[in-house]
Amino acid sequence: MERGIFVIMKLNKALLFAVVGLIIAGGAVALVLFARSDKIKNVQAVISSAPQIQMRPTAQDFAPLPRATSTSMDLPILMYHHIGYVPTGTVDSIRIGLTVSPQEFAQQVSWLKSQGYTSISLNDLYLYTQKRFTMPKKPVIFTFDDGYDDAFTNGTPILRQYGYTGLFGIITHFPGTTSGTNTYADWGQIAAAKRQGMEIICHTENHFDGSNPKYDTAYIYQNLSSCQQALQNHLGAAEPYLMYPYGHYNADYLAQAKNLSFVMGMTVHDTAWVNLNDLMELPRVRVSPGEPLDKFIERLTE
């Protein structure tokens, strides 16, 4: 009998552990879901690209890639679009979310300088993976998507003031055009920036969505190839680096990029932790307008 009671007590104890375990696991899942939903809202409020495309990257596009500690390094690749002001009366939330003011940008650049950060180019990063470049102690890469006029007129002087350089992704059909509240830098401005040491790379011909199945292999190949040709024609060189519109790509897209000799590609996966074994999927740290400096600082090591 005593033995029976002991067994029942043992069973009750096991049951109690199981119930407590389930409650803890459930709580953890709820916490993760809550954190994710918050991140998703954040992401959707801010992201972007050229205005003619009304689509935004999804939370999945921003999800950090898995960390591979042995081949990874802390390297914030900062992602900006407009450096300027939203025209009065603008209600387009995408346009607003893409526009960091020159004051905010200068504050961030100045802080990075005060902390001893050195800007490197994407080419430096590539050479580093080939053991042909000595990485500074605290590297940072500034990137600007879409080739907006204000990123050149407001952004490059601030970078130069602090001895920094940046990288610009150009949609090669757009230079010199205006669409809505977006004006794209012309080839003269782009060439001048390149002469000042800025890096200019392909962001496709027309900002097509690289993961949309309606674009077949031939289309992808042709588009990326023409983008490189345009850079070659206007600037005398085309770097083997690619910036994916919306951060979208799929296996076919990556295969065509590799066929065209691209060796590095920039996504919007949101982390400052770069896996050097995965250069075609480089993550970036998205900088949003109105972000307090301490939040910006926090994200440099996320």
Ligand SMILES: [Zn+2]
């Ligand atoms: Zn873009």
